[in-house]
Amino acid sequence: LVHYKILIFCKFTLLKPYKQLYYNILIYRTPLNGYLKGTDGSGDSLLGILYRGIIILFSCFYLFRTRYSNYIKVLLLSAVFLSVYQLIIGGFSSRTFMMLIKILNFYFVISLLLGCKYFSSYTQVVRSAIWYGVIAAFILIYCFVFKVGYGSYTDETFGTKGFFVAMNDVGLTILLLNILACYSFQKTKNNNYLLASLVMSGGACLVGSMACFFGTAFILLSFAISVLFMDFEDYKSSRTLKIIVVLFLFVIFNFLVIKIITIIQEDSFLSRKYADIMEVFLSASGRDRLIDAAVRTIGNFNVFDWFFGKGNLFLIENQRYLHFEAPKEAEVDPIDLIGQSGIIFSFFILYIPIKKLFSCIKGFFKKHNILDYWSVIALFMFIGHACYGGHAYTSPLVLSYLAVFIYLIDNKNKINIS
Numbered sequence: 001l002v003h004y005k006i007l008i009f010c011k012f013t014l015l016k017p018y019k020q021l022y023y024n025i026l027i028y029r030t031p032l033n034g035y036l037k038g039t040d041g042s043g044d045s046l047l048g049i050l051y052r053g054i055i056i057l058f059s060c061f062y063l064f065r066t067r068y069s070n071y072i073k074v075l076l077l078s079a080v081f082l083s084v085y086q087l088i089i090g091g092f093s094s095r096t097f098m099m100l101i102k103i104l105n106f107y108f109v110i111s112l113l114l115g116c117k118y119f120s121s122y123t124q125v126v127r128s129a130i131w132y133g134v135i136a137a138f139i140l141i142y143c144f145v146f147k148v149g150y151g152s153y154t155d156e157t158f159g160t161k162g163f164f165v166a167m168n169d170v171g172l173t174i175l176l177l178n179i180l181a182c183y184s185f186q187k188t189k190n191n192n193y194l195l196a197s198l199v200m201s202g203g204a205c206l207v208g209s210m211a212c213f214f215g216t217a218f219i220l221l222s223f224a225i226s227v228l229f230m231d232f233e234d235y236k237s238s239r240t241l242k243i244i245v246v247l248f249l250f251v252i253f254n255f256l257v258i259k260i261i262t263i264i265q266e267d268s269f270l271s272r273k274y275a276d277i278m279e280v281f282l283s284a285s286g287r288d289r290l291i292d293a294a295v296r297t298i299g300n301f302n303v304f305d306w307f308f309g310k311g312n313l314f315l316i317e318n319q320r321y322l323h324f325e326a327p328k329e330a331e332v333d334p335i336d337l338i339g340q341s342g343i344i345f346s347f348f349i350l351y352i353p354i355k356k357l358f359s360c361i362k363g364f365f366k367k368h369n370i371l372d373y374w375s376v377i378a379l380f381m382f383i384g385h386a387c388y389g390g391h392a393y394t395s396p397l398v399l400s401y402l403a404v405f406i407y408l409i410d411n412k413n414k415i416n417i418s
Contacts, residue, residue, distance in 0.1 A: 059108035062115025072107050078345045091311030106399035113407040123417040129404045133177030134196050137203020144206045159208020168391035174204045175215040176401045182223050183374035186235045235370045293321035294330035309342035331390035371412050
């Protein structure tokens with residue numbers, strides 16, 4: 001999928017002369033996986049499962065050798081207990097197992113980043129992560145311009161899925177990597193990172209979702225504020241950059257906002273979706289009905305259900321309320337985590353990003369560090385997306401790049417990127 005995750009795979013094989021071949025194949029793993037699923041993205045492909053299996057396999061060397069080792073032991077024991085408990089009550093399924101593996105992907109990746117010596121180069125990790133975001137955004141732009149790939153959400157509506165299937169996951173990933181590019185530009189003053197940010201901003205908007213529209217606008221506004229008004233201990237904006245940002249705010253940004261509003265107004269699907277957005281925020285997300293069904297399901301929980309969840313039974317009860325043909329999540333991470341895994345396990349899963357958010361807020365007010373500033377924005381966006389749109393804590397793709405931010409935060413006194 002990305003260079004920083006496949007380096008360990010290359011190093012541990014006897015096929016070192018073919019490292020570039022691995023790189024070329026795996027960096028396009030997400031769109032290739034979508035392409036193999038067929039013209040509508042509903043077919044089958046084992047590429048993602050095989051790739052996650054490789055990450056799990058090599059992370060085993062480092063799971064219990066980092067600062068998160070004790071935390072990981074608790075999570076793994078909890079996951080085993082939950083599986084046994086849900087087998088007893090009849091709530092365990094392959095879907096439940098895959099959810100646990102997806103959630104734990106963050107700890108597999110962070111263990112590799114913190115434990116393996118091949119990831120001691122912060123520059124290589126950052127560049128490789130941003131490289132994925134640029135490629136994903138470029139594919140979206142290409143597919144939108146040349147009208148190839150999957151359509152977005154419904155027929156005859158704005159946006160594209162490119163050759164990606166899980167669009168919420170890809171959208172949030174590009175937003176996080178856009179933030180990483182903004183940080184890297186200000187940290188190094190390397191214009192390549194600024195170009196990467198602009199490409200990702202364009203690609204994210206072409207997804208056509210509210211999260212990507214407003215997420216990108218929020219990132220660009222945060223960048224403008226940091227350039228024009230913020231005083232950092234490790235970064236000072238040049239006068240030239242300030243002038244460019246002012247022009248961007250009053251000319252380009254104004255044009256983009258008008259363009260986006262016009263697209264929404266002229267598009268029947270989007271105009272209905274974003275109508276009265278401030279009054280029906282949850283309804284605009286398209287998840288109001290899902291949330292209502294999930295809350296009604298959880299409302300019938302007993303004490304054991306609250307503590308340990310109901311696994312697949314939670315999804316089946318949602319299905320009954322929703323009159324769907326298949327079990328369905330609420331697509332809001334805290335609700336789905338509690339419903340399927342209970343309060344205890346969910347607390348440990350939800351805790352780390354929230355703890356890091358408050359730590360970065362405290363660090364920013366204390367030292368006005370540029371990494372703390374952008375980490376607050378990234379973690380706030382991650383947690384907000386999890387609560388509003390889901391597909392954050394339960395997405396292996398998103399969690400891989402959350403791990404990059406945690407990796408940088410945990411080493412912020414050592415970072416030297418170029």
